Structure formats: structure tokens, C-alpha cells
Amino acid sequence: MVNVAEIAPDLYRLSLFVPQLNMQFNHFLVKDEEPLLFHTGLKAMFPPLLEAVSKIIDPASLKYIAWSHFESDECGALNQWLEVASNAEPVCTLVGKLVSVDDFSDRPARGMLPDDVLSTGKYRYRFYPSPHIPHGWDAGVLFEETTKTLFCSDLFHHFGDVAPLTTDSLIEPTTNGMQLLRQGPLAGYMPYTSQTEGVLRKLADLKPETLAVMHGASFQGAGDQLLLDLAEVIRVNFDGE
Template sequence: MTNITEIAPDTFRLSIYAPDLDMQFNHFLVRDEQPLLFHAGMKGMFPMLREAVSSLIDPARLRYVAWSHFESDEVGGLNHWLESAPDAEPVCTFAGKVVSVDDYAIKPARGMMPNDVLSTGKYRFRLHPTPHLPHGWDAGLLFEETEKTLFCSDLFHHFGDAPAVTSDDLIEPSLAAMRQMQQGPLAFYMPYTPQTDTLLTGLSELQPQTLALMHGSSHSGASGKMLKDLAGAIQSVFAQP
């Protein structure tokens, strides 16, 4: 079952809960003249996601498929989307394009640089490079400048079948998830690097009004301070002495 919620104007959260992992996998469709999907999802989730997308748009109209970093829950189903939508184009950071995507995907990716703008009609997007935040040197976060929605990937990850949207602070549930991960076989899954504070401060200065999370509730409301506070949370769990 895929739960569909409009979390910002024309931006829909398509959420699939995996009970065995106690975790939501969230994908975001922007319905516009040239529709955009953020997170292609895993291959096995494609039929469910396609059905959810088809309740909002004709999937063949999909124009862009974007993500943060090369990982199965973000790009696993990419080629299925590219086969379903003849005009669809992969969108990622330039590093992601040249390192992984152009070899993996059936179409070359649009590798976005920091000053590039992608317009879908009413909405304008920039892909901000965020190497190793949340994971991988190819990572970047997509920001929609009109409604100020930040597509966060794994930032603020928290467990549970959470409400679609919250206005509560996300630091505590995110800290709980990081501590849980740090005790298991995937310890240090979110590195703390010399760039972490600077990158999160830069994202906070965008003054997002909606945070679209890959795992957990999306956040509605001003979140600049919360993004700054996240740096300290990551440091407290993952920084080496």
C-alpha cells in the first residue's frame, strides 16, 4: 500500500512502510507542466509507486527523475521509469552523473552544477552538492525555490510508521535513529566530516518551509535552526574522538 499526501502545493509524498525494517520509504512527485519525481525507489517497489503516480498524473508524462546519491532506494527503479516515460531524464549532481549514473542508466543524466536551475513550469529547482551528507561523495539535496521545499534524502531519518507531516522538532527522533544505527552492523552510516557544519549551515540559510524526508515524517514550517542543530546531533553520535 502506498500512502499519498500533499505536503506542499503540487508536491505529493508517496510513502511505503516496510514493517520488517520499521521504516518508511518516501518518494515525492511534483505535479507541474513537466512533472518531477524525487527518489526512483527500489526495483521491487516500482509497481506500487507507478500505481500511486498514475493516480496523480499519467506516468508517461514524467519529465524528470531526481535523487540525492546512488543507492538502491533512491535509484533502483530508475530504468523502469525511463522505460515508462519516453521523455524522462535522470537528474543528479555532476559527480553522480560521471561516477555512476551514465554507466547504469539507459539514458545519460543531467549532471547539475551549483548555479544550474531546473524549471518544471511553476517551480524552480537547484541541486545543492552536499558530498558525504547524508552519504557518498556524489550526494546533493534538491531545493524548490518557489515554495521553499528541501528534499532531504536521509537527513532527519527516523523509524516507525510516522505521520505524513509534522511541525514537531525532528532532532530527537533523528538522534534516536542515529544511536540505533550506530549500535548495529551499519554503524557510521552518516559520517561527520569537516564539511558537515558548513553544508548544513548553508542549507539552513535557504530557509526551507517544508522538509521532504526519505524516511519518516515530512516537516512543515520554518526549519533553518533545526538544520543547524542537526550538525551537532550528527557530531555527538558519529564524530571520532
């Protein structure tokens, strides 16, 4: 079952909860002149997500399909979506396009740098590179400049079947989540490097007002302070020194 909630104007959160993992997998649909889907979901999740999208827009009208980094829950079902939406364009960071996506995808991707602007009609997007934050050399986060929404992928990852949107701080649930993720084979979940704090400070400078979180509740409020606080949470849990 897909839980659908509008968390900002024209922005729909499509959530699938997996009890075995105690974790939500969230996908975000922007309803605009040229609709955008952020996160394709896993291949097995494609049928219920397609049904959920079809209740909001005609899936064939999708123009952009974007994600943060090359990972199955981020872009595993990309080619299934491209089959449905014949005019859709994959969108990711330039590094992602060059090192993985154009070989995997049935259609070449638009590889974006921070100076590049993608317009869906009412809304304007930029991709900001965030290597290894949350994962991978190719990682980036998408920012919508009109509503100040940051599509932040695995940043603020937390567990549970939680509300679609909250105004409460995400720092405590994120800290609890990272304490679980740093154990055993998952110890390298999110590395802390000399660049971590600087990357998060640059994202905080965008002053996002909505954080669209992939695993857990999305947030509405002063996102800049949460991003600044997140650097310390990552350091405490994943700094190997």
C-alpha cells in the same frame, strides 16, 4: 500499500512502510507542466509506486527523475521509470552523473551544479552538493525556490509508521534513529567530518519551509534551525574522534 499525501502545493509524498525495518520509504512527486519524481524507489517497489503515480498524473508524462545519491532506494528503479516515461531525464549532481549514473542509466543524466536551474513550469530547482551528507561523494540535496522545499533524502532519518507531515521538531526522533544506526555494522551510516557543519549551515541559509524527508515524517516550519541543530546530532553520534 502506498500512502499518498499532498504535503505542499502540487507536492505528493508516496510512502511505503516496511514493518520488518520499522521504516517508511518516501518518494516525492511534483505535479506541474513537466512533472518531477524525487526517489525512484527500490526495484521491488516499482509496481505499487507506478500505480500510485498513475492516480495523480500519467506516468508517461514524467519529465524529470531525480535523487540525492547513488543507492538502491534512491535510484534503483530508475531504468523502469525511464521505460514508462520515454521523455524523462535523469537528474542528479554532476559528480553522480560522472562517477556512476551514466554507466548505470539507460539514458544520460543531467548533472547539476548549484548555479544550474531546472524549471518544471511553476517551480524552480537547484541541486546543492553535500558530499557524504547523508552518504556518498556524489550526494546532493534538491531545493525548490518558490515554495522553499528542501528534498533532503536521508537527513532527519527516523523510524516508525509516522504521519506524512508534522510541525513538531524532528530533532528528537532523528536523534533516536541515529542512536540505533550507529550500532554494529551500521556505525558508518553518516560520517561526521570537518565539512559537515559548514554544509548544513549553507543549507540552513536557504531557509527552507518544508523538509521532504525520505525516511519518516516531512516537516513544515522553520527548517533552517533544524538543519543547524542536525549538525550537532551527527557530531554526537558519528564523530569518531
